Amino acid sequence: MIRETAGSAKTHAAARAGRLPKINPVFFVLAALLVAITLSNPNFVEPTGYMNFLKRAAPLAILAAGQIYVIVSGGFDLSAGSLITLTVVGSSMLLDNNADATWWVIPVMYAVGLAVGVVNGVVVSFLRVPSLIATLGMMITLNGAAFMWSSGSPRGYLPETFRFFGRVNLQGIPLVQFLPVALLVLMVVGTVLFWLMHRTNLGRMLHALGDNPRAAQMSGVPIEKVRIIAFVISSLSAVTAGILLGGFAGVSTDVGVGYELQAITACVIGGAQLLGGRGSVPASIAGALTLTAIFTLLNFIGLPKPVRDVVQGLILIVAVVLATYRRNRAGGT
Amino acid sequence: MSSPAIEMRGITKSFPGVKALKSVSFSAFSGEVHALAGENGAGKSTLMKILSGLYRPDGGAVIVGGTERHFTHPLAAIRAGIAVIYQEFSLLPERTVAQNIFLGREPTRFGLIDHRAMNDEARRVLALFGSAHRIEPDTVVADLDVASQQLVEIAKAVSLDARVIVMDEPTAALNEAECEVLFGLVDTLRKRGVAIVYITHRMREITRLADRVTVLKDGETAASFDHVPEPDAIVRAMVGRDLGDFYAEPARLEEIGDVVLSVRNAGNDRLKSVSFDLRAGEIVGFAGLQGAGRVALAQAIFGFTPFTEGEVTLAGTPARFTSPREAIRAGVGLLPGDRKAEALVLMQSVSDNGMLTARALSGLSAKADATPFVSAEEMETLLRNVDVRAGSFSQDIKALSGGNQQKAIVARWLALAPRLLIFIEPTRGIDVNAKAGIYHLMRDLARKGAAIMMVSSDLPEVLGASDRILVMRSGELVAAFPRGVSEADIMLAATGEEAVAA
Numbered sequence: 033m034i035r036e037t038a039g040s041a042k043t044h045a046a047a048r049a050g051r052l053p054k055i056n057p058v059f060f061v062l063a064a065l066l067v068a069i070t071l072s073n074p075n076f077v078e079p080t081g082y083m084n085f086l087k088r089a090a091p092l093a094i095l096a097a098g099q100i101y102v103i104v105s106g107g108f109d110l111s112a113g114s115l116i117t118l119t120v121v122g123s124s125m126l127l128d129n130n131a132d133a134t135w136w137v138i139p140v141m142y143a144v145g146l147a148v149g150v151v152n153g154v155v156v157s158f159l160r161v162p163s164l165i166a167t168l169g170m171m172i173t174l175n176g177a178a179f180m181w182s183s184g185s186p187r188g189y190l191p192e193t194f195r196f197f198g199r200v201n202l203q204g205i206p207l208v209q210f211l212p213v214a215l216l217v218l219m220v221v222g223t224v225l226f227w228l229m230h231r232t233n234l235g236r237m238l239h240a241l242g243d244n245p246r247a248a249q250m251s252g253v254p255i256e257k258v259r260i261i262a263f264v265i266s267s268l269s270a271v272t273a274g275i276l277l278g279g280f281a282g283v284s285t286d287v288g289v290g291y292e293l294q295a296i297t298a299c300v301i302g303g304a305q306l307l308g309g310r311g312s313v314p315a316s317i318a319g320a321l322t323l324t325a326i327f328t329l330l331n332f333i334g335l336p337k338p339v340r341d342v343v344q345g346l347i348l349i350v351a352v353v354l355a356t357y358r359r360n361r362a363g364g365t
Numbered sequence: 366m367s368s369p370a371i372e373m374r375g376i377t378k379s380f381p382g383v384k385a386l387k388s389v390s391f392s393a394f395s396g397e398v399h400a401l402a403g404e405n406g407a408g409k410s411t412l413m414k415i416l417s418g419l420y421r422p423d424g425g426a427v428i429v430g431g432t433e434r435h436f437t438h439p440l441a442a443i444r445a446g447i448a449v450i451y452q453e454f455s456l457l458p459e460r461t462v463a464q465n466i467f468l469g470r471e472p473t474r475f476g477l478i479d480h481r482a483m484n485d486e487a488r489r490v491l492a493l494f495g496s497a498h499r500i501e502p503d504t505v506v507a508d509l510d511v512a513s514q515q516l517v518e519i520a521k522a523v524s525l526d527a528r529v530i531v532m533d534e535p536t537a538a539l540n541e542a543e544c545e546v547l548f549g550l551v552d553t554l555r556k557r558g559v560a561i562v563y564i565t566h567r568m569r570e571i572t573r574l575a576d577r578v579t580v581l582k583d584g585e586t587a588a589s590f591d592h593v594p595e596p597d598a599i600v601r602a603m604v605g606r607d608l609g610d611f612y613a614e615p616a617r618l619e620e621i622g623d624v625v626l627s628v629r630n631a632g633n634d635r636l637k638s639v640s641f642d643l644r645a646g647e648i649v650g651f652a653g654l655q656g657a658g659r660v661a662l663a664q665a666i667f668g669f670t671p672f673t674e675g676e677v678t679l680a681g682t683p684a685r686f687t688s689p690r691e692a693i694r695a696g697v698g699l700l701p702g703d704r705k706a707e708a709l710v711l712m713q714s715v716s717d718n719g720m721l722t723a724r725a726l727s728g729l730s731a732k733a734d735a736t737p738f739v740s741a742e743e744m745e746t747l748l749r750n751v752d753v754r755a756g757s758f759s760q761d762i763k764a765l766s767g768g769n770q771q772k773a774i775v776a777r778w779l780a781l782a783p784r785l786l787i788f789i790e791p792t793r794g795i796d797v798n799a800k801a802g803i804y805h806l807m808r809d810l811a812r813k814g815a816a817i818m819m820v821s822s823d824l825p826e827v828l829g830a831s832d833r834i835l836v837m838r839s840g841e842l843v844a845a846f847p848r849g850v851s852e853a854d855i856m857l858a859a860t861g862e863e864a865v866a867a
Contacts, residue, residue, distance in 0.1 A: 233736070234729040236713075240721055243710035250669065250707050251777070252693040252725040261729070309712040 056315045058302050058322060065325040072332050079209045083201070087212040087280075089324035091116075091198075091273035093317045094218055095291055096298035097225045098269025100316040103299050104229070105262040106242035106308025107156060107163030111170035112270040112295060114178070115148055116288030119274025121178040121186050123194060124283045131191035138194075141271050148174065149267030153260030171292070179285055186283040198279015214276045218317075221272060225265070226313040238262060242308020290341075297344060298323050300351040323347070368431050370395045370560035371416065371447065371529050376425035378411055385411045386584045388425070393529060393560040398551060400571045401564045403581035404603055404796035409564050412581070413531050416562075417449040418442035430528070448522035449531040456506045456514055463487035463502035466521045490524045491516070493553065512543030519550060523559075530554060531562040536570060537794065540655035540822065541856070548573055566603065566797065568596035569825075604797050611801050612829035613808030615848055620646040621832070625816035626666070626684070626785050631675025635661040637840045638675070643785065643816040648807055650831030651820045653859045658840035659820040660702065663787045666818075667699045668692040680784060693722060698778040702789035702820070704767065708774045711763040715755050718762045719744045719776045726781070739780035747776045752802055768799025775806050786810060787818045792826060804830050824852050 069085075070076045076085070095112055102109040119141050126137045148170065155166040197217060201210040229235040237258045240248040249255050274288065281287050300306060301322050302315030326347065330340055369392040378386040386408045393399045403409050414420045416427060418436030426433050429445050436442045442449075456465045463483045464471075472482040487502035500513050509517065515535060522530050532551075536544050551574055554561055563574060571578055572593060580588040580602040588602035622645035630638045636658050643649055651659045664670045666677065668686030677684045679695055686692040689699070701707030710718060723738040734741040748758055751772045755765055762770055771791070778786055788807065792800040807830065811817050821827050827834055828850070836844040836858040844858035 228730075231733060232729065233724040233727050233731050233733050236717060236720070236724050236733050237729065239713055239717070240710045240725075243712045244706075246706060247701075247708050247710055248721075248725075250667075250689050250699065250701060251721045252690045253721070254690060254725070258729070305712065309710070 056303050056312065056318070058315050058318045061301075062318050062322045062325065065322060065329065069325060069329055069332070072329070083208065083210065083212055083215070085324065085328060086218070086321075087201075087214045088328075089321050090212070090214040090218040091276045092291065092294055092298060092324060093320035094221050094269050094276070095273040095295040096302070096316040096320040097222055097313050098266040098272075099292070099295040100299045100302070100304055100311045100313055101225070101229065101238060101262040101265045102163065103296070103304050103306065104238045104242045104308055104311040105259055106245065107259070107262070108167060108296060109152065109263060109266040109270075110164065110167040110292045111148060111152060111174055112266055112273075113288040113291035113293075114171040114174035115145060115267055115270040116274040116277060116291055117285060118144065118174045118178045118181075118288075119271050120190075120278040120281075120283055120287045121182045121285060123275070123278055124186050124190055125181055127191055127194060129189075129191060131193045134191065134193040138275065141275070142268060145267040145271035146264060149264030150260060152267065153256075153263035156263070157256040157259045175285075182285060184285070186285060190278050190283060194275070195279040198276035198281075200279075214279070217272065217276060221269065222313065222317055225269070228265075229313045234258065234261065239309055242305075242310075244309075293348075294323060294344065295320070297348045297351070300348060300355065303355060305355070306352060367394070369393060369428075370430065372428040373412065373416060374426045374428065376412060376415060376427075377423045378415060378420060379423055384584055386415075386422075389581065389584070389586055390425075391579055391586075393562050395528065395560050396555055396558045397576040398555055398561045398563050398574050400575035400578045401562055401581065402566055402571060402578060402599055402603055403587070404566065404798065407581040407603070408584040409581055410533060411584075413449060413533065413562065413564065416442065416529075416531065417447055443525060443527075446526060446528035447531070448525055448527035448529070449533065450515070450518050450522060450535060451533050456517060458507035459505060461503050461505055462491075462500055462509070462517050462520075465506055465517055466490065466502075466524050468521075486524065487520070490520045493520075493523060493557075510543070512539050512546055515539070515543075515547065516550065519554075523554070527559065529560045529562065531564070533564045534566075535563075536565070536567065542654070544570075568599060571599060572596065600797065611797075611804070613805045616647050616808075616811060616832045620812060622646050622814060623680075625680055626818075627676075627678045628666070629676040631665070631672045631677055631685075632840075633661075633665055633670065633673040635670075635840050636665060636672070639840075639842050640675075641835060641842060641845075643818055645784075645814045645816055646811050647832045648811050648817040648819055648830060650827035650834045651818065651837060652822075652824065652827045652834055652855050653837035655822065657837040657859065659837050660789055661840070662837065663699060663789055663818065663820050666692070666785075667697060667787060669699075690725070693726060693781065693783075696781075696784035697787070698722075698781060698783035698785070699787040700771075700774055700778065700789060700791060702793060704770055704774065704794075709762055709770060712761060714759045715748065715753060715762045715765065715773050716741065716744055716758040718770075718773050719748055719758075719780065722777050723780045738782075744776065744780060747779055748773060751776045751779065751806055766796070766799075768795035768802070771795055772799065772802060772806070775803065779806075779810070782813075783815060785816045785818065787820070789820045790822060791819060792821075792823065800826075824855060827855070828852060 075081045099109055099112060123137050123141055126140060127133045152167055152170055155161050156163045197213050200213045202213060203210050205211045237253050240253055241255050241258050245255060277287055298319035299311060299316045302312060302319030304311035304316065326343065327340055330343060372392040374390050375388045376386050377388055389412060391412060401409050411420065415422050418439045418441050434445060466487050467483050472479045484502040491500055500509065500516060506514060506517060535547055539547060551561060565571060575593050578590040578593060578599060579586060580599055582603060624642045625645050626643040629640050632638050639662060653659050661670065665672045668688045668691050671687045672685050684695055710721065723736040724733060727736040745758055753769050753772045755769060762773060791803050807817055819831060832848055834846040834850060834855065835842055836855055838859055838861055846854065
């Protein structure tokens with residue numbers, strides 16, 4: 033039968049391709065963009081140039097590394113951006129300009145993140161609400177909560193102890209002169225999330241769940257548990273991103289606005305399958321860096337924020353189209 | 366004899382890396398059924414896709430009604446009177462029967478669609494098969510059963526005045542009664558002078574319907590008969606070897622051990638007071654019509670749609686499971702009947718598919734390549750042992766043939782060494798050699814002490830592969846037969862006709 037025949041032809045092609053190391057195209061795109069940035073601004077190759085770039089990209093990269101867990105499991109987490117806002121606003125309210133409170137405020141914010149993730153996961157798993165709707169509801173709720181908590185006018189600033197993570201550069205590091213703490217956080221989070229996704233059973237279960245939930249269930253995958261964990265990881269990464277953003281952006285009720293879509297865009301640029309079953313943590317981080325690089329480039333060119341939004345929207349669509357096209361050519365169904 | 370309705374001469378077609386057809390010739394005359402048989406991948410569908418204009422041949426000629434044609438588009442073939450009915454229907458589920466039949470060529474009146482004319486014409490076409498009362502033209506297609514949908518598909522072909530109708534494994538989704546309706550339909554079409562190309566690999570259908578038989582193997586004509594030969598001759602041509610050992614040896618008496626699964630008066634909303642035992646070392650076939658409750662029973666044992674009453678024990682301990690995970694933990698495995706929907710994770714590798722259940726039962730934070738049940742290397746060995754043919758086990762499983770996919774799912778369960786393994790339609794849609802492979806794997810597993818429950822709608826398979834046969838009807842177990850019972854006895858029990866006879 034033809035499907036079989038063509039299938040075996042594809043098998044041969046795939047086997048041939050398999051012998052060459054397959055590199056995700058996002059890394060080439062990122063490299064090309066970095067070259068373009070360097071050409072338009074030669075200072076970029078100096079540590080202050082690229083380190084500040086990485087520092088600025090770190091919150092989005094962390095958010096994308098968490099979002100990819102939900103995407104691979106077959107869902108979306110739209111509440112991530114509003115959780116960033118809640119983290120920043122909530123921290124400033126709890127800290128109340130008291131630097132000594134940092135040690136307990138951060139765990140409290142992670143507890144809030146854990147709760148948000150569990151609620152998202154439970155609503156999607158047990159109440160069967162589509163994740164798009166469930167997390168959209170959560171997004172509106174959290175934004176409202178942040179607004180109510182601060183009565184619409186968040187208080188002043190965050191103490192230095194809290195801003196340490198997002199703002200401080202560790203000096204005197206060999207080769208690179210200095211290392212932003214935010215980048216360090218990204219490397220640690222990235223490594224842990226990479227390991228969880230690509231080396232453990234959890235990662236394989238997430239892929240199976242997003243690929244075919246019914247087959248996963250009938251194969252013994254604890255689908256509810258796996259799905260809840262995915263949402264929790266996404267929420268915890270949002271809290272982490274919020275702590276970094278609070279460090280260098282300051283306090284406002286719109287600090288997290290739009291971050292959830294940027295994170296989803298980053299994952300798609302990294303080749304994630306939007307309906308689940310396929311995705312990679314390093315490629316999502318590279319996707320976040322790519323998106324930040326594009327914004328940086330647009331900044332250099334001097335384009336205003338609305339143009340950036342238009343570009344981001346177009347990138348999202350183009351990335352999905354390209355991913356679909358590639359998959360069809362690679363012989364998927 | 367007059368010239369054939371269609372003739373294909375020396376057709377050659379290559380795909381990258383594969384020579385799909387090597388100089389294949391084929392013809393069909395008006396008023397005959399020409400069966401086209403062959404294993405999956407033999408080239409049957411490629412040949413028909415060339416006939417229907419979906420593919421263009423690299424060499425050879427397609428002659429329709431005496432003139433050579435070069436179809437560049439399926440529409441051209443349809444206009445030339447060639448209709449192909451594929452396994453996957455091309456009907457729009459949310460439209461009515463009449464709308465589907467006239468899709469794209471609706472009759473109009475004052476520029477508006479003339480619904481009355483459309484419905485009348487649809488009724489007339491359906492009446493040709495005596496189906497006018499079974500199917501109303503204004504029924505929405507999604508509300509029809511599969512057989513009726515197929516009928517609509519055929520009616521569409523007839524209303525197009527097709528002189529040649531190609532049916533690609535039309536019974537794949539039909540039950541016994543529905544098959545009979547289809548066979549009657551084919552007879553009607555033949556009498557009306559339509560040339561029918563009937564693709565199948567079921568011997569029963571060939572014997573019942575065909576006037577001539579052509580067998581393809583590896584893209585070549587392996588045999589061509591101007592009459593219907595003995596089934597053995599066709600199978601030999603298809604497989605290229607004798608099939609003396611098609612089914613595995615039955616269990617010897619001493620191989621049958623203790624009771625593994627015991628079900629007593631168990632039921633739920635689809636099952637009524639079911640009682641039976643399964644013993645270690647035996648393969649028990651479950652026969653019955655579609656909807657008789659066999660799959661419901663399997664899913665109840667597996668905890669997917671649990672029993673609500675009765676007693677179930679597995680190796681002596683209570684075993685009324687409420688989730689598949691719980692059942693798997695206790696040593697029950699299930700190979701679903703719908704591979705794509707219920708068993709495979711298509712975007713993942715062959716190896717990941719094999720490892721899935723072993724990983725699911727291990728700790729979530731544990732390393733993925735070494736579960737307590739099986740390591741990644743052991744899975745590779747297992748996949749090789751069950752003869753999964755793939756370029757590499759790290760390639761996506763969706764590129765594999767149905768038979769190889771099924772064997773990978775068998776490997777998934779072998780890794781768990783279950784006490785009870787339930788196979789639902791284990792060989793649906795896979796080729797003859799792979800079928801034999803599955804039967805032998807089932808037997809090996811039974812020899813190692815597992816109990817095997819096999820739910821199958823393929824009667825020869827139930828008869829050939831089982832040590833014992835239980836028959837279900839309307840959610841109840843109605844008969845038990847030893848090995849060697851006749852197909853007729855099973856059908857009588859399955860349909861409940863014996864009550865009438867008695």
